Amino acid sequence: MANQHQNGQGEQVTNDQIIALLRSYKWRIIGFFSFLIIAILFLTLGFWKTILILVLCLIGVGVGYIKDRTQDFLNLLNRLS
Known part of the structure; x- marks a missing residue:
């Protein structure tokens, strides 16, 4: 039972780290996807x-x-x- 509780905390730390990473690179990610969409539009339309x-x-x-x-x-x- 204690082992399951420990794994839950490990996953929570990983999720928190992912969220922190996404927040620190928020504008880079938004810019990437925005220009990816624009590039796809240029190529298709x-x-x-x-x-x-x-x-x-x-x-x-x-x-x-x-x-x-x-x-x-x-x-x-x-x-x-």
Whole structure:
């Protein structure tokens, strides 16, 4: 019984180490998978279709940001005018 408890702790340490590793390389992992997806799109759809998808996604992110931060966006507009 004690041996099973010990193995459970060993697995927990391993899981904690994996989580710590993923957290320390979070942006590298996100960047890798993002550009992997972009590369696959380039190879399957072609250059211009991929560019169109990326531009539309960025517009969508911008609209979402404006909706999330409406007051911040209005303050920015007031400062610019």
